[in-house]
Amino acid sequence: MSRPAGGGRTPLWRDRTFGTYWVAQSLSAAGDSFAYLAVPLLVLQATGSITQMGLLTAVAGAASVAAGIFGGVLVDRYDRRTLMIVADVARLVLYGLVPLAWLAGPQVWLLFVVLPICEAAGMVFQVAAVTAVRNLVDRDRITEANGRLQATYAAAAVLGPLLAGVVSARFGPATAIAVNAASFALSAAGLRMIRLRPAQPDGTAPVRRERPLAEFLAGARFLWRQPVLRSLTVLLSVFIFLTYGFTDVLVYHVKHDLGGSDRTVGTVLGLAALGTVVGALLVAPLRRRRGFGVTWISAHCVCGLALAGVGLATTVPTVTVLTAVYLCCLSVGGICSMSLRQEITPDHLLGRVTSAFWSTHYALGPAGAVALTWAAARYGVPTVALVAGTGCLLVAVGGLFSPIRRAGAEPRRSPVAIPVGEAG
Incomplete structure (x- = not known):
């Protein structure tokens, strides 16, 4: 644990519990990066259709949103570590079915079964x-x-797509998915080795359990009543509509428009992930110096510019650099938003507030993925990227006219009182 130690505290990298958690999740992230590339490649290889890629992304996203409604209730009711282990084991089994089924030939229908369930567990x-x-x-x-967690996830994700591209080119995308399945076994094993601290009392009334929907709504009410969180939820819902299908469009752009191979796509995604590493390392000092509002708004402004540039780029190196800039700023904005929720939400509500945020945040994502990939196939990647990038800029402008702009570096807990009936 991180405890005061004389004039200072134990560095996080020397904290055994945090370090074990850190390593386990980094290994899992490295495996995830295989599926991140392999699933779109598998669909494109079998169907040649970016629209099919977008449809699969949409179906999986819808399952994720549905799971998010009650995911927070589960997290606030049951042991968090146990739930994570169960989710890892479920994904190990389900993703493991894909390469086995592919031995008999392409089974695209199976992806429409496996991926939504895995996204829900995820x-x-x-x-x-x-x-x-x-x-x-x-x-x-x-x-x-x-x-630190996001930086290490991203560092693992740099190597993941590079290797996934090589594996996909040599052995096929199905094999890359098998590597992803194995990563969940490593994550589950690491989680079994740690123990989480018990929740600290926060002065609220004793928790009273209610129906799952009522408990979910308690988290949603807290989210809506906190001005900064409410503004973030609305603006990020628009942002996710515009960007949810970005990976599919990027893969299509590199392969179809720029003539790249599977290995090229893996190289682009792997090198671009360095941007996520940089963003994760910069976010803490940026937020301390510039405050939450300036950091979040600036990050999403640059995201919009980079996204528009990706569509207009005509060379693979330029696409790689712009994608890295996009992922860097996406990392900065995402970590800022996540940290704020963790800081100002009472522990007994944190799971439900998180799931309410993500369920709302991602609700428009599936429709956005279908719209983005359909438009890319019909009108071309440059037009779609320009429109999406402009929309992201408008999201940043919206932040200037919301409570986000005035949010400081260390937001205080919301003064909203949670009645006993809503605390469950």
Whole structure:
């Protein structure tokens, strides 16, 4: 645990519990990056259709949103570590079915079964993982912990797509998915080795359990009543509509428009992931110096410019650099938003507030993925990227006219009182 030690505290990298969690999730992230590339390649290889890629992304996204509605209730009711292990084991089994089925030839229908279930399990895992940070480190180290976790995830993701591109080119995308399946076994094993801190009393009334929907709505009400969180939810819902299908469009652009191979796509995604590493390392000092509002708005402004540039780029190196800039700023904005929720939400509501945020945030994502990929096939990537990038700029402008602009570096807990009936 991170505890005061004389004049200072134990560095996070020397904290055994946090370090074990850190390593386990980094290995899982490395495996995830295989599926991140392999699934679109598998669909494109079997169907040659970017629209099919977008449809699969949409179906999986819808399952994730549906799982998010009750994922927070599960996380606040049951042991968070156990839920994460169960989600890992489920994804190990399901993703493992794909390469086995592919031995008999392309089975695209199976992806429409497996991927939504895995995304639903992944949503529960993500909600639990976000809330677990509160039980790993002290409150004033949450942004630092998130930054370190995200930086390491991204560092693992740099190597992942590079290797996935090589594996996909040599052995096929189905084999790359098998590597992803194995990564969940490593993550589950690491999680079994740690224990989370018990929740600290926050002065609220005793928790009273209610119906799952009522408990979910308690988290949604807290989210809506906190001005900064409400503004973030609305603006990020628009942002996710515009960007949810970005990976599919990027893969299509590199392969179809620029004539790249599977290995080229893996190289682009792997090198671009360095941007996520940089963003994760920069977010804590940026937020301390510039404040939450300036950091978040600036990050999304640059995201819009980079996204528009990706569509207009005519060379693979330019696409790689612009994608890296996009991912860097996406990392900065995402970690800022996640850290703020963790800081100002009571622990007994954190799972439900997180799931309410993500369910609302991602609700428009599936429709956006279908729209973005359909438009890219019909009107071309440059037009779609320009429109999406302009929309992201408008999201940043919206932040200037919301409570986000006035949010400081260390937002205080919302003064909203949660009645006993809503605390469950």
